Amino acid sequence: MAEADDPFERRHLDDPYPFYAYLRTQPSDLIEIPERGVFVAARHDVARAVLRDHTTYRSGLGVQWIPVDQAGIRATFIENDPPVHTRVRRAVQKWCTPRAMADMVDVVDGIVEEIFDGLVATGGGEVMSTLARRVPLRVMSEWLGLDLPDAAATWADASFRLGAPEPPEASAEHFAGFLEWALGDGFASVRTNGFAEAILSGGDDERLHDDERFVALASIIIAGLDTTVHLIGNGVAALAANPDQLASLIDDPSGRAPAAVEEILRFDAPVRFFLRRTDDGRSVVVLFGSANRDERVFEAPHRFVIDRDTSAHLAFGSGIHLCLGAPLARIEGASVFRTLAERVCSIEVLRGAERTDSAAIRGFAALPVRLTAR
Ligand code: HEM
Structure with a gap:
């Protein structure tokens, strides 16, 4: 493949979908990107098959760009194979x-209403x-029973960048801030009887070994924020870009918000x-956003339609590593988009909107909007 044929190039990050569509036309199931030394799974059937065959396509050797033996740290849930994965x-x-x-649900609704x-x-x-950084930060603090500072959103962003090709130099420094906080006051001040305290005590039946507990809690914090x-x-x-779909959500905010969340995840998978x-020795990169736009599975995949059948989307993965926090993310998403539709009749994106240049996450660095109240 020519050098231009590299999905991790900066120029593909703002809108990766045309290049993903090109990758899905390639004859091979796993497409080689020689200059990166990896293969990519771009079609839905291939991505799903790779995710579900955890014996051939292992997570325990590392799911980040840097393999586990070079990274020096193993994320407790996502970077283990059975039987360790089953136990943790x-x-x-x-x-x-x-x-x-x-x-x-009530806790999340209270936080979302206030914001x-x-x-x-x-x-x-x-x-x-x-809104976007504040909701998960406050929800995760309540759920875990510890006070995550505002900087936690930056730490999570840095951690994801460190898992992608060519991380910016500042990422390691930002992530060091997380370790400093966690090893200092952060984990020391977890609330009694909270989930964080339970993890640090080994979890259910004390299944987590002593040397796994710190990273287990860190993994859940990082995974639950930036996503x-x-x-x-x-x-x-x-x-904002699809006012007809906003109008449809406004017609029935409680009824349609859960489906809207699934379509958002399909349309623009955050991971x-x-x-x-x-x-x-092969490394296979599973492109969730490409699988979710596969025309073989989703009709008119580039259209955002909140009442379509999204059940096959892979934004939370598939198989034994299916996202542990998906139920919480769904509660947060449903609360945010129900409340938005109850309170707002139009959204206008203003100048200054900018996609994040993170090669690991698809999202916005800044999203200024004008909201018109209902
Ligand atoms: C919209 C939000 C989210 C998205 C898009 C997302 C995405 C994902 C994906 C794609 C995986 C599969 C990884 C793999 O197969 O290698 C995953 C796993 C995981 N997620 Fe999420 N996630 C989200 C929210 C959360 C939240 C809120 C938490 C924690 C509260 C969380 C914790 C985890 C953990 C611990 C794993 C590893 C599970 C395992 O390996 O068994 N995630 N997530």
């Missing part, structure tokens, strides 16, 4: 079922800082990729 996931599963997380009060009163603003941040930002942008590695 069981250690936290009971706190993460949709039923266990249903207790969070929207300010946002609607000012007629909008820069929604990444006023949901961009679900919210991408959703605001998609609804661009994770890798799998094989015992014979």
Whole structure:
């Protein structure tokens, strides 16, 4: 392949979809990108098959750009294969079922209402800082039982960038801020009887070993922030660009918000990729955003339509590593987009909107909007 044929090039980041569409026309299932030393899974059937064959396509060798043996740190859930993965996931599963997380609905709604009060009163603003970063930060603090400082959103962004090709130099420095906080006051001040305290005590039946507990909590914090941040930002942008779909959501905010969240995840998957590695040395990059726009599975995939069948989307992955926090992300998304539709009749994106240049995450760095109250 020519040098231009590289999905991680800066010029493809703002709008990766034309290049993804080109990749899906290639005859091979796994497409080689020689200059990166990797293969990519771009079609839906291939991406799903790779994710579900966890024996051939392993996570334990590393799902980030840098393999686990060079990174020096192993993310507890996402970078283990069975049987270790089965054990660590069981250690936290009971706190993460949709039923266990249903207790969070009222908490999330309270946080979202309060944030929207300010946002609607000012007629909008820069929604990444006023809404998208604030909701997950406050929700995760409540759910875990620890106070995440505002800087946590920057730490999560840095952590994802460190998992992608050519991370900016500042990322390592930002991520060091997280470790300093966690090893200092951060984890030391977890609240009694909270989920964070349970993880640091080993989780259910103390299944987490002593040397896994710190990274397990860190993994959940990092995974739960930047992802949901961009679900919210991408959703605001998609609804602004598709006023007919906003109108449809306004017709029935409670009824249609959960479906709108799934379509936002399909249309603009926040996580661009994770890798799998094989015992014979191949690295496979699974492109979630490409699978979600596969015309073989989704009719008119480039159209944003909130009442379409999205059940096959891969934004939360598939198989044994299916996102642990998906129930919480869905509660947060449904609350945000229901409240938005109850309080706002139009969204206008203003000058200054800018996509993030993170090669790991698809979202916005800044998204100034004007909101008209209903
Ligand atoms: C819209 C928001 C989110 C998106 C798009 C997302 C995306 C993903 C994806 C694609 C995976 C699969 C990784 C793989 O197969 O290698 C995953 C796994 C994971 N996610 Fe999420 N995530 C979101 C929210 C959350 C939240 C809120 C949490 C925590 C509260 C969380 C915690 C995790 C963990 C711990 C894993 C690893 C699970 C395992 O390996 O068994 N995520 N997520």
